[in-house]
Amino acid sequence: MPQLEVYCTVSNCHFWAEGEHCTALRILITTDDVGDRYPEVVDASSARDLVRQHGHTKVEACAETCCKTFTPRGGPEPAGSPKKREAAARHLKTVF
Numbered sequence: 001m002p003q004l005e006v007y008c009t010v011s012n013c014h015f016w017a018e019g020e021h022c023t024a025l026r027i028l029i030t031t032d033d034v035g036d037r038y039p040e041v042v043d044a045s046s047a048r049d050l051v052r053q054h055g056h057t058k059v060e061a062c063a064e065t066c067c068k069t070f071t072p073r074g075g076p077e078p079a080g081s082p083k084k085r086e087a088a089a090r091h092l093k094t095v096f
Contacts, residue, residue: 014071028068031057035066043068 006022008015015024026044034054042050059065 008067010070012073014073015069016073022069024069026069029065030068031059032064032066033057035068038068040071043071 006024006027007020008022009020010016013022015022017023024044028042028044028047028050030050034050034057038046038050
């Protein structure tokens with residue numbers, strides 16, 4: 001199976017590596033509309049919950065999408081960490 005290469009220019013992200021590579025094991029990309037509804041705690045580990053609540057989303061252009069995997073370097077827990085998954089689950093329950 002070929003290895004996936006993900007490139008990112010956001011150098012202050014926890015997952016950014018030299019050569020503009022993203023080192024995240026899981027990445028959540030969604031629509032700007034869905035991304036705007038949820039706090040930073042919603043990330044790749046929340047993908048199934050997002051699909052259950054919103055279905056599969058469609059966009060017309062690249063500019064309508066966002067990466068929800070971003071975590072500031074030296075900032076809060078990285079995407080997929082146990083603390084972040086718990087916070088996302090609590091938030092998703094309160095929204096709906």
